[in-house]
Amino acid sequence: MKLLSVCLTACLLAAAPAAWARTCAVTIAGNDQMKFDQSTITLAPDCTEVSLTLKHTGKLAANVMGHNWVLSKTADFQAVANAGIRATIADSYLPKNDARVIVHTKVIGGGDSTTIKFPTSKLSKGGAYTFFCSFPGHWAMMKGTLSFG
Ligand code: ZN
Numbered sequence: 001m002k003l004l005s006v007c008l009t010a011c012l013l014a015a016a017p018a019a020w021a022r023t024c025a026v027t028i029a030g031n032d033q034m035k036f037d038q039s040t041i042t043l044a045p046d047c048t049e050v051s052l053t054l055k056h057t058g059k060l061a062a063n064v065m066g067h068n069w070v071l072s073k074t075a076d077f078q079a080v081a082n083a084g085i086r087a088t089i090a091d092s093y094l095p096k097n098d099a100r101v102i103v104h105t106k107v108i109g110g111g112d113s114t115t116i117k118f119p120t121s122k123l124s125k126g127g128a129y130t131f132f133c134s135f136p137g138h139w140a141m142m143k144g145t146l147s148f149g
Pocket residue numbers: 030034065066067068133134135138142
């Protein structure tokens with residue numbers, strides 16, 4: 001009986017976060033015309049986790065027309081994007097271990113898709129965030145704003 005009651009308490013505690021956790025799904029697509037299909041992403045205030053899927057709806061290969069989805073503070077975006085030009089595709093065209101990169105997907109080519117999950121605890125409510133593709137030359141066109149809360 002004692003073991004059972006311990007288990008009940010532990011199980012309830014373990015299950016508790018699921019009651020308020022909310023994963024918000026976001027899907028964004030990039031194409032061979034070097035464009036994302038949306039320029040704003042809004043996360044509801046009660047999202048605790050984001051499941052972001054990037055789709056490449058074009059046909060061109062990743063080394064020619066690769067796309068990724070990178071999130072940084074809007075204040076950091078320009079510097080991170082510029083630093084990414086000097087990186088390689090293996091590093092997702094991003095400076096290594098750069099804390100200004102909040103999250104990012106890998107670089108994908110036409111027909112591919114990739115999904116990342118991240119907690120919204122990485123974001124501040126009301127903060128100004130910019131998402132972009134860090135493939136060299138793409139971020140001038142492939143960028144948008146993300147808001148949370
Ligand atoms: Zn791109």
